[in-house]
Amino acid sequence: MLKAIRAFVLISAVATFLSVRAVPKVSRVGRYLYNADGSRFYIKGIAYQEQGSFTNRTVVASADNPFGEPSSFIDPLAQGDACARDIPFLSALGVNSIRVYSVNSSLNHDACMNAFSQAGIYAIIDLALPLNGSIDRVSPSWSTNLLNQYIATIDVFSKYDNVLAYNVGNEVVLQDGTGIAPFVKAAARDIRAYLSAKGSSALVGYAAINGAANWRDALANYLSCDPSSSNSGATAIDLYGLNDYEWCGDSTFQASYAGTTGDYAGYNVAAYFSEFGCITSPPRLWTESGAIFSSDMSPVWSGGIAFSYFPATSAQGQFGMVTISADGKTVTTSDDYDKLKTQYGLVSPPNSPAQASVTAAAYPTCPTTNSTFLASKVLPPTPNQAACGCLENALSCQFTPPTSNYSAIAGTLLDTGCNLLGQAGGSCLDIGGNGTTGVYGRVSDCDPAVKLSYVMSQYYEANKRNAQACSFAGNGTVNPHASSSVSAIAVASSCISNPGATFAPTAAATTGAHTSTSSSTKGSSANSAVGNTHAVGGLVAMTFVGLASVMLVMA
Ligand SMILES: *[C@@H]1O[C@H](CO)[C@@H](O)[C@H](O)[C@H]1NC(C)=O
Ligand SMILES: *[C@@H]1O[C@H](CO)[C@@H](O)[C@H](O)[C@H]1NC(C)=O
Ligand SMILES: *[C@@H]1O[C@H](CO)[C@@H](O)[C@H](O)[C@H]1NC(C)=O
Ligand SMILES: *[C@@H]1O[C@H](CO)[C@@H](O)[C@H](O)[C@H]1NC(C)=O
Ligand SMILES: *[C@@H]1O[C@H](CO)[C@@H](O)[C@H](O)[C@H]1NC(C)=O
Ligand SMILES: *[C@@H]1O[C@H](CO)[C@@H](O)[C@H](O)[C@H]1NC(C)=O
Ligand SMILES: *[C@@H]1O[C@H](CO)[C@@H](O)[C@H](O)[C@H]1NC(C)=O
Numbered sequence: 417m418l419k420a421i422r423a424f425v426l427i428s429a430v431a432t433f434l435s436v437r438a439v440p441k442v443s444r445v446g447r448y449l450y451n452a453d454g455s456r457f458y459i460k461g462i463a464y465q466e467q468g469s470f471t472n473r474t475v476v477a478s479a480d481n482p483f484g485e486p487s488s489f490i491d492p493l494a495q496g497d498a499c500a501r502d503i504p505f506l507s508a509l510g511v512n513s514i515r516v517y518s519v520n521s522s523l524n525h526d527a528c529m530n531a532f533s534q535a536g537i538y539a540i541i542d543l544a545l546p547l548n549g550s551i552d553r554v555s556p557s558w559s560t561n562l563l564n565q566y567i568a569t570i571d572v573f574s575k576y577d578n579v580l581a582y583n584v585g586n587e588v589v590l591q592d593g594t595g596i597a598p599f600v601k602a603a604a605r606d607i608r609a610y611l612s613a614k615g616s617s618a619l620v621g622y623a624a625i626n627g628a629a630n631w632r633d634a635l636a637n638y639l640s641c642d643p644s645s646s647n648s649g650a651t652a653i654d655l656y657g658l659n660d661y662e663w664c665g666d667s668t669f670q671a672s673y674a675g676t677t678g679d680y681a682g683y684n685v686a687a688y689f690s691e692f693g694c695i696t697s698p699p700r701l702w703t704e705s706g707a708i709f710s711s712d713m714s715p716v717w718s719g720g721i722a723f724s725y726f727p728a729t730s731a732q733g734q735f736g737m738v739t740i741s742a743d744g745k746t747v748t749t750s751d752d753y754d755k756l757k758t759q760y761g762l763v764s765p766p767n768s769p770a771q772a773s774v775t776a777a778a779y780p781t782c783p784t785t786n787s788t789f790l791a792s793k794v795l796p797p798t799p800n801q802a803a804c805g806c807l808e809n810a811l812s813c814q815f816t817p818p819t820s821n822y823s824a825i826a827g828t829l830l831d832t833g834c835n836l837l838g839q840a841g842g843s844c845l846d847i848g849g850n851g852t853t854g855v856y857g858r859v860s861d862c863d864p865a866v867k868l869s870y871v872m873s874q875y876y877e878a879n880k881r882n883a884q885a886c887s888f889a890g891n892g893t894v895n896p897h898a899s900s901s902v903s904a905i906a907v908a909s910s911c912i913s914n915p916g917a918t919f920a921p922t923a924a925a926t927t928g929a930h931t932s933t934s935s936s937t938k939g940s941s942a943n944s945a946v947g948n949t950h951a952v953g954g955l956v957a958m959t960f961v962g963l964a965s966v967m968l969v970m971a
Contacts, residue, residue, distance in 0.1 A: 437577045438533040441617055444654045444686050446774045449718050454771045458709060459580070459688045459719035460760060461513030461540070462506065462737075466490045466726045468546070480626045480661060481587060482732035486546040489518040492726075493539070496527025498744065502725070503535050505738065505747050510760040513580060515540045515690065515721045518549075521568040529576040538580035540621065540690075540721070543569050543607070544588075548823050551588050551599050557849055558602045560799040561863035563921055566607055571923060574616050581619035581655045582607060583690075589635055591627050597638055597791035598851035604639065605651040606798050609920035623657035623690035626676075632658075633679050634789035640685045642779035643793040649779050651795065656683070657690025660720075663704035665697030669712045672704065680716045684777050689720030695733050700752050702759040709763035719765070722756055785852070794854025797861055798918045804862035806911035808869055812898040813876040813886035815868040826864045829891055833871040840878040844871060846908065858908050858915040873904035 440452040449457040468488040543566040544550035584603040608620045640652045663672035727736030737753040782793045834844040847867040849856035872892045879885035886892045
């Protein structure tokens with residue numbers, strides 16, 4: 417009897433543990449978000465990430481982003497003491513969500529995530545990291561190293577009940593780089609498939625920089641469209657974020673948001689302001705929250721994220737609302753914090769439309785490419801770790817970096833290698849991809865180290881397999897296991913036999929290929945380097961621009 421009772425207690429304890437959610441599940445239905453009880457869910461949030469170092473704070477991407485490029489980050493969800501310190505202040509603000517720009521998947525997030533969950537606070541987590549951890553604007557690719565990084569983050573966060581969404585990018589696509597959008601959409605497709613295979617209900621998001629409607633709106637529609645014209649959401653985001661700083665000082669819905677809201681009137685998935693809080697007309701009154709959560713905007717928008725809890729200095733000034741003492745123990749709030757608290761305290765967004773009255777999302781056909789929006793409907797393939805590993809293992813000359821910190825040299829070497837290969841009559845087209853033409857090279861989804869081995873091998877073979885041609889000043893090694901009669905191109909055809917394939921990715925496996933599984937193409941102009949004598953000279957500038965893809969990471 418005693419035994420039986422014990423067993424019963426144990427079972428029910430386990431069952432309770434499994435079924436209890438501190439926060440209800442939030443789902444997207446059509447263009448709206450709903451709580452489990454059917455009430456409408458609005459993101460009432462704040463950005464939560466301490467600022468890291470910046471490569472160059474004086475350089476800004478556009479008027480809509482006064483920040484420089486981060487070069488490091490501090491994972492705010494790995495600091496249990498700091499989360500415990502801050503949660504009372506976040507709860508007093510009345511927020512139900514935080515947005516976090518970069519996390520480190522090798523750290524433990526239990527203390528913060530559980531504490532946020534107990535406080536009823538969801539997290540919107542960006543999957544990109546500074547430097548080589550994001551889709552490169554200059555030489556874009558959606559490749560195994562990035563997919564693995566994204567998956568590693570999802571794997572460690574999937575056990576928490578309060579991850580609302582994962583963003584596949586922040587401000588990656590700019591006005592002069594709309595051809596990068598297919599790489600972002602491919603990331604959304606593969607992350608959606610991965611989450612679905614894992615049984616996760618987290619939403620797939622993207623946070624866009626604001627800009628002229630002639631490309632901004634096309635991008636929004638592109639990210640939520642169906643390129644196959646069969647009303648499928650397989651490549652669509654669930655949650656579109658707009659980093660919107662249109663309301664400055666004391667303004668009105670009509671003066672600040674009416675135009676943008678009208679532009680999104682027919683949008684098909686959930687949308688919110690992934691950042692707001694203009695600082696150019698101080699003090700910030702935060703009266704825009706009254707508009708964002710009003711019936712003027714609730715048909716289109718599901719709330720927003722005020723920027724920023726922690727100090728965040730930019731070329732424009734200070735966005736932070738609190739200061740933290742040097743010993744990290746004490747939080748001092750500012751007037752700015754008090755004003756947001758007052759305004760957030762006043763919002764009472766409409767609980768409509770009723771969930772039952774909302775039809776499932778339709779996925780329209782994709783916007784037609786034109787001079788202001790250059791994104792092809794043909795997306796890059798799903799990065800294929802197994803195929804890229806097969807290629808790496810069989811190549812005749814392998815990149816064997818003399819340092820584990822090979823991010824910088826990989827870019828330089830790709831430029832050098834492509835120049836040399838071009839002079840030898842070869843081409844780097846196989847490792848590149850073009851989101852405007854929708855043409856992606858057979859090896860375009862492999863990580864930069866594999867691409868480099870592929871280029872080195874072709875150059876080595878073009879030089880009759882003279883060992884000197886595989887050296888690359890000590891960065892390359894002849895592969896003794898490679899067949900001396902099979903070319904790199906033939907190896908690629910055999911290992912990557914179905915180069916356009918899409919499939920649900922599986923958990924990141926570490927390739928045993930060689931010491932390096934990934935690196936960076938930061939600054940490499942994989943597509944254009946051939947025959948470009950300025951390719952190496954241009955690297956410094958390109959490296960810099962390339963960093964811009966994680967613009968607002970607060971590290
Ligand atoms: C930052 O960028 C500005 C503008 O391009 C440049 O003048 C300045 O030298 C740069 N500073 C550093 C430390 O790179
Ligand atoms: C993640 O944290 C580990 C352990 O502190 C550290 O070695 C690693 O460099 C960090 N990764 C990133 C991308 O910051
Ligand atoms: C390109 O198409 C978008 C809609 O997808 C439109 O907003 C934009 O004005 C068009 N650009 C030109 C130059 O026609
Ligand atoms: C970035 O580069 C470092 C080595 O410099 C590497 O450890 C890391 O995996 C790279 N990340 C990605 C996503 O390629
Ligand atoms: C890695 O290499 C880059 C470029 O050479 C350098 O700026 C950076 O400090 C290095 N990082 C480490 C941890 O050695
Ligand atoms: C992609 O193709 C378009 C159209 O041919 C071309 O204008 C553009 O320069 C190409 N982009 C890159 C990065 O090669
Ligand atoms: C490897 O390549 C880099 C970049 O071209 C170069 O600076 C370095 O000298 C090469 N050799 C070694 C052993 O690092």
